[in-house]
Structures are given as C-alpha cells and as structure tokens.
Amino acid sequence: MMALLEVKDLKVRVEEREILHGLTLTVNEGEVHAIMGPNGSGKSTLSHVIAGKPGYEVTDGQILFKGEDLLEMEPDERAAKGVFLAFQYPVEIPGVATMNFLRTALNAQRKARGESEYSTPDFLKKVREVSKSLNIPQDMLKRGVNVGFSGGEKKRNEVLQMALFEPSLCILDEMDSGLDIDALRIAADGVNALRSPKRSMVVITHYQRLLNYIVPDVVHVMSRGRVVKSGGKELALELEASGYAQFEAA
Amino acid sequence: MNVAVAKTGGGRAVSDLFASAEGRLPGSPEVIAARREAFESYERLGLPHRRIEEWKYTDLRALVGEVLPLAAIPDAGALKRAAEAVKAHAIEGARKVVLVDGVFAADLSDVRALAPEAGFKTLRETLEKDAGLLKTASTDAVIALNAAMATDGVVLSIADGAQLSAPIQIIHIATAASASAFTRSRVAIGKGARATIVETFVAAEAKAYQVNDAVIVSVGDNADVAHIRLMDDAPDAVNITSQFITVGANTKLNLFSMTSGAAVSRLQGFITLAGEGSELSVNGVNLLKKTEHGDTTLVVDHAVPNCVSRETFRAVIDDRAHSVFQGRIIVRPDAQKTDGKMMTRALLLSDEAEADNKPELEIFADDVSCGHGATAGALDDSLLFYLKARGLPEKQAQALLIQAFVGEAIEQIADDGLREHVIGMAERWLERRS
Numbered sequence A: 001m002m003a004l005l006e007v008k009d010l011k012v013r014v015e016e017r018e019i020l021h022g023l024t025l026t027v028n029e030g031e032v033h034a035i036m037g038p039n040g041s042g043k044s045t046l047s048h049v050i051a052g053k054p055g056y057e058v059t060d061g062q063i064l065f066k067g068e069d070l071l072e073m074e075p076d077e078r079a080a081k082g083v084f085l086a087f088q089y090p091v092e093i094p095g096v097a098t099m100n101f102l103r104t105a106l107n108a109q110r111k112a113r114g115e116s117e118y119s120t121p122d123f124l125k126k127v128r129e130v131s132k133s134l135n136i137p138q139d140m141l142k143r144g145v146n147v148g149f150s151g152g153e154k155k156r157n158e159v160l161q162m163a164l165f166e167p168s169l170c171i172l173d174e175m176d177s178g179l180d181i182d183a184l185r186i187a188a189d190g191v192n193a194l195r196s197p198k199r200s201m202v203v204i205t206h207y208q209r210l211l212n213y214i215v216p217d218v219v220h221v222m223s224r225g226r227v228v229k230s231g232g233k234e235l236a237l238e239l240e241a242s243g244y245a246q247f248e249a250a
Numbered sequence B: 001m002n003v004a005v006a007k008t009g010g011g012r013a014v015s016d017l018f019a020s021a022e023g024r025l026p027g028s029p030e031v032i033a034a035r036r037e038a039f040e041s042y043e044r045l046g047l048p049h050r051r052i053e054e055w056k057y058t059d060l061r062a063l064v065g066e067v068l069p070l071a072a073i074p075d076a077g078a079l080k081r082a083a084e085a086v087k088a089h090a091i092e093g094a095r096k097v098v099l100v101d102g103v104f105a106a107d108l109s110d111v112r113a114l115a116p117e118a119g120f121k122t123l124r125e126t127l128e129k130d131a132g133l134l135k136t137a138s139t140d141a142v143i144a145l146n147a148a149m150a151t152d153g154v155v156l157s158i159a160d161g162a163q164l165s166a167p168i169q170i171i172h173i174a175t176a177a178s179a180s181a182f183t184r185s186r187v188a189i190g191k192g193a194r195a196t197i198v199e200t201f202v203a204a205e206a207k208a209y210q211v212n213d214a215v216i217v218s219v220g221d222n223a224d225v226a227h228i229r230l231m232d233d234a235p236d237a238v239n240i241t242s243q244f245i246t247v248g249a250n251t252k253l254n255l256f257s258m259t260s261g262a263a264v265s266r267l268q269g270f271i272t273l274a275g276e277g278s279e280l281s282v283n284g285v286n287l288l289k290k291t292e293h294g295d296t297t298l299v300v301d302h303a304v305p306n307c308v309s310r311e312t313f314r315a316v317i318d319d320r321a322h323s324v325f326q327g328r329i330i331v332r333p334d335a336q337k338t339d340g341k342m343m344t345r346a347l348l349l350s351d352e353a354e355a356d357n358k359p360e361l362e363i364f365a366d367d368v369s370c371g372h373g374a375t376a377g378a379l380d381d382s383l384l385f386y387l388k389a390r391g392l393p394e395k396q397a398q399a400l401l402i403q404a405f406v407g408e409a410i411e412q413i414a415d416d417g418l419r420e421h422v423i424g425m426a427e428r429w430l431e432r433r434s
C-alpha cells in the first residue's frame, strides 16, 4: 500500500520549548487513523505543522506527502496538493462572505493545480448539495466566514469545506468537541461520505464515541510529543476504560 | 515656493505665480481685486507647514515645496486624451461634467441632460457678476490660494423637490505635466431633493501635476443626498481638496471619499450641521503605498440640537506610506442631544508604514452622546493562516482581508452601482500591489 503521509522522527519547538520530541507516523492511502492523547500532548501542534502554520520550528525529522517534502511548501501549496486541516478552533473572518471565500479558495486551489476554474452555476450547485447534506442553511453562507456561527456550526462549516475541496488528506482536530449528539452524527456522516480508497483521514479526538461513527483502521496514542502506542480500533476502547495514566508515567 | 517677484501696474509686488496667471483668471474687476487680496493673504502665510496646528502631520513646505505654474488651456490633443480618461472613469448612467486642467470641457460633458432638475453654470460665467463664490470663512492658505487662482468650476443648483434618477459626476482630469489646476465649485441642493454627486480626480497621462480644488455644498431641509469623492490621481501628483458643506434640517447626507492615488494629498472637509434632526454619515478610505502621503481631515460642527453624525474611516498603508486622519467633532452650546461618533482604523501592511490619528472632541453642551475610537495594526496572522490553509496564496489572502477591512466604510454607499464601482477601484489597487 502506498504511504500518503510519512512523519519521520519529527522534532518541533514553539518559543524555544520542544513540543514534539521525535514523532513518527505513517498514514497509507485510504486509511483512517485516530490520534488520541491527553491535553497538551501535542496533537494540535502536529496538525498545525502539517498544515504549515507559522511559529513552529522544525528542528529535526521530516514530513513527506505523496513522497514530497511538505515542509518546503507554503500552506497554500499544501492545500492545493490535497492537505486539509479542519481546525479545532476555526477563526471568524468578519467582512468576508462565506460564499465568496469558498469560491475564492476552491478556484485558487484549482488554479494552482492547473485546472480550470469552476463556473458559477456549477459551484453554486455543488455548495447547495453539500450544505444540504450537512444541514447548513443557505443564509449562513451569506454571512462572514464563521461570524456568529455556533460552535457546532463552525465545525460543520469545516466539514463543508472538506467536501468542497476534496482533499486527499483530511486532518480533523477535535471535530466532535462542542457538537451535540445529532450534530455529531450529521458531521460524521458527512466525513464518512468522503471516505474513499484514495483519501486518508487523521481523526484527532478525546472520545471513543466519535470513533463509533468514523471507524478507524489504526489508533495511535500520543503522549508528551510522541506516538507511544499504535493499534487497531479496540485500542480506543481500552483507553476509554483505563485512561492515559500508563503512558504518562513513561 | 515660487518667490520670484514682478512689478505690476499698481506698483505692488506679486509673485510670478499670480502675475503670470492674471490674464487668464476670469471675473469682473471687483473679482480680480478679490483674487489679488486672496493671493496676498496666501503670500503672507505661505504654504502650510508643521508648526501650523491643523497641518502638523502634512507639512506642504517639506512635501511639496513649490506651487507649480498654472496649466495651459487644454488644446485639441489634451482634450482627446481627456476623452479617453472620461471613458475609463465614467460611472454608468451618470451625467458628466468634465473639467480638464481646471477648464470646463463642454464637449466632454452632458450638461444639457441636467435640466430641468439641475441648473448648471460654470464658475467662469458666475464670476462675471458675483465675487461671492471666492469667499469662504476659512483663513487657510491653500484655500486663499484657490480663491486667487481658480480658473473654472461647476456651479450646480438642484431644484427643490428634484429627484435625480442618475448621479451627477464631476470629473477632474489632468493632462498637463508639471502644472497646477485650480478649481472651485458650488453645489446647492434644494429642499426635499434627492441627489447623488460624484467627484472623480484622475490623470490622462499627466505627471507631476498639482490639483487644488474647493467645493462649497449647501443641502436644504428634508433632502437625501450622497456626495462621493474618488481621488485616483497620478502617483507623483499633489491633490489638495477642501470641502465646505452646510446641512439643513431633517436631511440625510452621506459623504464618502476614497484616496488611492497622488504622492501627496489632503482632503479637508468642514461640515456644519445647521438644521435640527439631520443625519450625517461620513466615510472614507485611504489606500496608500510606496512613499505616498494621504491626509484626511474632517471637522464636523454640530451647530444645532438633535443631529446624528457617524464617521467611519479606514486606512490601508503599505511600504513607507503615511496616512493621516484628523477628526474633530464640535458640539456648540445649543446643540443638545447631539449624537456624534467617529471610528478610525489603520491597517499597516509594512513595518515602515505610518499612521497618525488625531481625534478631537470639542463639546460645549452637556446632554450629548459623543465618542471616538482609533486602532492601528497589522493583518491578523491567524486569519491569514486560515485563508492560506484553504489554498489562497499570501497576496490573495491579504487582498481578501483588506477588502473586508475597507468594506466597512464602502458598504455605507447606498447606491448599488456606485458601491460596486468603488469596490472595483479598491480591487484594482490591490491588484497593482501583487
């Protein structure tokens, strides 16, 4: 099977402090991986470094995406190549209408890949379809990006973008936080609809419940900036029962 | 400064600037005498400099140095170039009044379409009988210079109750390099009238020219008026515009200004709320780059009770450019129940960009609600990253956020077509950046 994402012995510092201490992770094409781990173990840090957020210093190791060095690329190049991060805390962007943002972003990615821009009717049709399946009302799309959206609406807006941009790697950072049970099911159904043999997912979560909906192929436990254990989906159940204490001691 | 002097017939010395222009300046002998007086007052003061409080951030002696000689009367070639510029900058559906190098250009204008709702004359015609238009209460040197040198302008009177279906667009076009154009206009808007006036300043291939414009606007009671100024002069030009605006009772007045050109510019607006129950909205955008210096100075004078004023100003400053916003709200002793607010924000796109904000409240009444706020800062990194993570290249991500930033001022323009026109200007400025 072909490796889509290879993180090798990654060391990352933030403001002089090392947060990731040699993290290794391989995600093959079409696989769904879950990452679990206590607060502050570095899960969001890993997702940010993969997406290219500034402020992180990679002191060692590498990240390959489809065999290419991801760390050499600007965030927008990574997005165009198919990396998508659904943020734990999506920001609000007043004055930038959601619809305009979606179209600008989608066409920027297509342009970077040398594809033609979407025509307006095709684009509108696509947005309508996807937003309907995610229970996102049309008038929400007229507002500023995430402005005045509830926590759950912001998360659904992330899944909407994922469905529109059709990335090959989706990283979902605590997509389930702040979602009620119905919203969680809708969002998870949206994610499941995107599962395909060509698309991989990394699902960061604290709760086994999400993994009942999005069933992972591999579960990793992160602690103190490293992957300390990997296993099948049953590992998540074990963690639910025993907690992280056994890994924290290390 | 141009200090070479010439002896005139009357034995008094005036500098070349006025002496060489005098033969071209329209007006009755009484008007010429008024001009000479204005010029002498300008000469006593000289160009404003930093020790004059109102001009402390915009030192014209340092930034401009000298006033250039009067531009020649445009010839056929100049008018042809101007016609191209009119085509490029005309607002769809608007009735155009065109001034080329400070001279009314009848063939490029459609003033006949103004009747019967609006009466039109040139300043030149008006000054044959009346020197009143050269007078203002101001003691400012650039305004005195304007009174002395104004070659032409637009004198519009919009009838009581007139409902103008299309905007009137006054287009100032510069075709002459290294020369000055002085214009002075009056717009009188009748009671109950509805009108939109646009003033556009652009170049037709001209370089290093200077514009000194003054406009005197009176708005009657129960009117609904928008005045929009769009200044996109050549990158090495100077533009000084002075507005004197008086507002009647129960009137809605929406002012907007955009500065996206000129090496040195100053828009100074003096707005007096002279009738009760009126609502004034003043909005502006400065888009500055390279070493441009753009100054917007507004004085809103609440002379009577029960008026509302709102000022929203946005500056986008790149490279080593310098933006100035001075906003003063005056509330006279009688002007109880005044509600006046002013908010200015500057977006600094480079470490060397500079913004000066000087808000002032002068309140002499005790039952009022007034306030101001000012911020200056860079683009928010977390917003930029979100956009980049969605595939927008740096400049495009910046452009989207800058559009949103200036949008808060631009969206105050009620007319859809005009708002789109102004958004288009901002977009073109952003494209030139990248």
Ligand SMILES: Nc1ncnc2c1ncn2[C@@H]1O[C@H](COP(=O)(O)OP(=O)(O)OP(=O)(O)O)[C@@H](O)[C@H]1O
Pocket (backbone or CB within 6 Å): A014, A015, A019, A037, A038, A039, A040, A041, A042, A043, A044, A045, A046, A055
């Ligand atoms: N910008 C920053 N400046 C300083 N420290 C930071 C910064 N970002 C993260 N850290 C630190 O890095 C460590 C890992 O943070 P991270 O957000 O990656 O954890 P996490 O596993 O996502 O936690 P959670 O489960 O609470 O979301 C924490 O100790 C955090 O305080």
Ligand SMILES: [Mg+2]
Pocket (backbone or CB within 6 Å): A043, A044, A045, A088, A173
């Ligand atoms: Mg986190």
